Amino acid sequence: MKQVPPEQDALRKAQKTAGVLQGITGLTKSDSAGQDGLNKVIRRMLIAGLILSTIAMGAGILFGLVQKAPVPYRTADFGQVLEGVRCFSPGSYLSLGLLLLIATPILRVLGSLVEFAVRGDWRYVCITLLVLLVLSVSMLLSG
Amino acid sequence: MLIILGTGLVVGTFGAMLGIGGGVLLIPLMTLLAGVPIKTAIGASIISVIATSSAAGSVYVGRGLTHSRLAMALEVATTAGALAGGITAVLISPHLLEASFGCVLLYVAVCMRKLPQEDQTAGTTGLLDTSYVDPLSGDSVCYGVRKFGLGLGASFLAGNVSGLLGIGGGIIKVPIMTLVMGVPLRAAIATSNFMIGITAATSAIIYYRHGYINPQIAIPASLGVLVGAQMGTRLGGRLRSQRLKQFFTLVLIGFSLQMFLAACRGWI
Numbered sequence: 001m002k003q004v005p006p007e008q009d010a011l012r013k014a015q016k017t018a019g020v021l022q023g024i025t026g027l028t029k030s031d032s033a034g035q036d037g038l039n040k041v042i043r044r045m046l047i048a049g050l051i052l053s054t055i056a057m058g059a060g061i062l063f064g065l066v067q068k069a070p071v072p073y074r075t076a077d078f079g080q081v082l083e084g085v086r087c088f089s090p091g092s093y094l095s096l097g098l099l100l101l102i103a104t105p106i107l108r109v110l111g112s113l114v115e116f117a118v119r120g121d122w123r124y125v126c127i128t129l130l131v132l133l134v135l136s137v138s139m140l141l142s143g
Numbered sequence: 144m145l146i147i148l149g150t151g152l153v154v155g156t157f158g159a160m161l162g163i164g165g166g167v168l169l170i171p172l173m174t175l176l177a178g179v180p181i182k183t184a185i186g187a188s189i190i191s192v193i194a195t196s197s198a199a200g201s202v203y204v205g206r207g208l209t210h211s212r213l214a215m216a217l218e219v220a221t222t223a224g225a226l227a228g229g230i231t232a233v234l235i236s237p238h239l240l241e242a243s244f245g246c247v248l249l250y251v252a253v254c255m256r257k258l259p260q261e262d263q264t265a266g267t268t269g270l271l272d273t274s275y276v277d278p279l280s281g282d283s284v285c286y287g288v289r290k291f292g293l294g295l296g297a298s299f300l301a302g303n304v305s306g307l308l309g310i311g312g313g314i315i316k317v318p319i320m321t322l323v324m325g326v327p328l329r330a331a332i333a334t335s336n337f338m339i340g341i342t343a344a345t346s347a348i349i350y351y352r353h354g355y356i357n358p359q360i361a362i363p364a365s366l367g368v369l370v371g372a373q374m375g376t377r378l379g380g381r382l383r384s385q386r387l388k389q390f391f392t393l394v395l396i397g398f399s400l401q402m403f404l405a406a407c408r409g410w411i
Contacts, residue, residue, distance in 0.1 A: 054366070104193065105341040109341060
């Protein structure tokens, strides 16, 4: 039993690779700390999305009050949103806020994908890619 | 507008506290109290579900209550279900939607009675083991996941219901995770809360394109929900699991009855 079992050897190699990756990314070593790293990325993504969408909605309401325009009852199409944002149309800012809000969980999934890839967790990279695939199909079918 | 803002506030608080996203509450409140047509209410609800999920998610994830990996794995099934549901929702009559909504709620209320009294240490199972610190007792709770395949199937159904009715599907995900998969209630609430955002986003894209999202309703509702969700996560942390379960069941029974009433009124 002097020889090192192949599993242990592979494990050590994997740990070494993970260590190098952690060195590059500045992530901490232990597994629970790795989970914390994932959670931190997710948390930042969620907060960023929420702040951006709230700003857009707030701007929309503000411009609406300034221009004395009523709040529209329909959302603008994707193309109209960008055009309207340039000319300070209140409705477009409101639509942009809604779109940013919808995009927030999607952004979170993208963030997790990057985080799983960085940590070399390929099983979860595949799982995350599947989620993104379903989302893309949803977007394509609705068009 | 102020009524809808206030509704959003209340809905966000309960939605975040119970991990259900609040669509279950928002749709009946809007259709019955504010007289909003059900499809507009569904559009606003799906937006508020995303708002609750993201706002509460950022808190629960920070506390380590969310099982991010389990969530990601179940999300494959739940988004696929939502995709299927979003397509069929456009074709179904509103009263059929209301009636099916009532049925789903009543069924889940019955299931919730079977839950254990308090969060027990379910024990590790070797599958997706993780732990969290209970915010009330300060104990570390370790648990693993059971019957993953069944959980996947149920998540597909939850996604489907979500797409059809504009709810996050948390009312199905929380019971499934606790009753079938052995996840403690508190962790199930946080994880469900996390998942419903992406489930709702899948159908929200379809609703947005079809013009079912009315900014007059959706904007005040989601702003109210954003604030409410922050309060809900803080309140939920202070409540015992038993109390959370009672709230959950009560909410389910009350609103399933109201939805049946709405459906009946539509047919007469």
